[in-house]
Amino acid sequence: MRRVYELLLRLYPAAYRELFGEEMPRVFEQAAAERRGMALARFAAGEWMGLAAGAAAAWIDRWKTDPALDLTKMRPVDVTRESYVSALDEVIEAQKAVDFHLRRMQAAISRHDFVEARLSSDQDRRARENLRLVRRKYHIAE
Amino acid sequence: MRQVVTQPDGRPLSEPVLLILMSLAGQPRHGYALLKDIESISQGRVRLSTGTLYGALARLLEDGWIERFEQEDTSREKQAYRLTAAGRRQLQMELDRMKQLTRAGMARLRVREA
Numbered sequence: 001m002r003r004v005y006e007l008l009l010r011l012y013p014a015a016y017r018e019l020f021g022e023e024m025p026r027v028f029e030q031a032a033a034e035r036r037g038m039a040l041a042r043f044a045a046g047e048w049m050g051l052a053a054g055a056a057a058a059w060i061d062r063w064k065t066d067p068a069l070d071l072t073k074m075r076p077v078d079v080t081r082e083s084y085v086s087a088l089d090e091v092i093e094a095q096k097a098v099d100f101h102l103r104r105m106q107a108a109i110s111r112h113d114f115v116e117a118r119l120s121s122d123q124d125r126r127a128r129e130n131l132r133l134v135r136r137k138y139h140i141a142e
Numbered sequence: 143m144r145q146v147v148t149q150p151d152g153r154p155l156s157e158p159v160l161l162i163l164m165s166l167a168g169q170p171r172h173g174y175a176l177l178k179d180i181e182s183i184s185q186g187r188v189r190l191s192t193g194t195l196y197g198a199l200a201r202l203l204e205d206g207w208i209e210r211f212e213q214e215d216t217s218r219e220k221q222a223y224r225l226t227a228a229g230r231r232q233l234q235m236e237l238d239r240m241k242q243l244t245r246a247g248m249a250r251l252r253v254r255e256a
Contacts, residue, residue, distance in 0.1 A: 019203075020196045023221055027173040028192050050191030057197055126212065136204060 011055035170224035
């Protein structure tokens with residue numbers, strides 16, 4: 001059952017799968033564990049249909065969003081100066097945090113301080129997720 | 143001029159979104175806990191599918207009304223969600239709007255009964 005769920009999850013855009021790809025099947029499994037027999041079959045069918053509809057909605061959402069902003073080029077004429085500057089500031093801050101935690105992790109590994117390395121690795125993951133969310137918020141091209 | 147940030151369009155919140163915000167107003171929750179709490183808040187009337195739940199969570203994350211964080215205790219669910227100040231404001235506004243509508247509706251009913 002989980003396998004079918006994971007297959008249907010592939011219908012979603014990659015960014016969506018990156019964000020929820022591990023979490024959704026786990027939640028599905030937890031909810032399925034509460035049911036038996038026909039109730040389980042009905043639940044699974046509803047979930048699969050929900051996934052197909054959700055995937056369609058996710059693609060429509062993606063196509064409806066504004067064209068991606070490329071921060072390596074000049075500000076497009078239809079984008080306000082304020083929002084362009086705040087997009088730039090937030091992306092730079094988020095990228096700095098990623099670089100900082102990556103450097104800290106590399107230094108810890110070279111010192112064989114694996115406790116510190118693990119902590120930095122968690123912070124690095126959080127910083128990358130934040131960067132991805134900031135990019136998404138401003139529709140910035142990767 | 144185009145604003146790069148997605149702005150809320152001022153329409154009433156959909157029921158799943160409202161229920162998610164209500165659930166998170168009490169405390170941060172992970173995905174499965176959200177499903178169970180929403181079922182409980184709605185007295186069993188609303189059972190969200192995971193597709194609907196995560197679709198709504200994705201939009202709420204994008205709008206900055208909720209945020210995702212990693213729970214310190216390493217139970218089965220690591221990722222949890224909590225309301226941001228903006229999300230709390232939106233929920234408050236929506237509940238005020240509903241309260242005002244309820245008051246107006248009840249007043250009309252009383253007039254009709256009198």
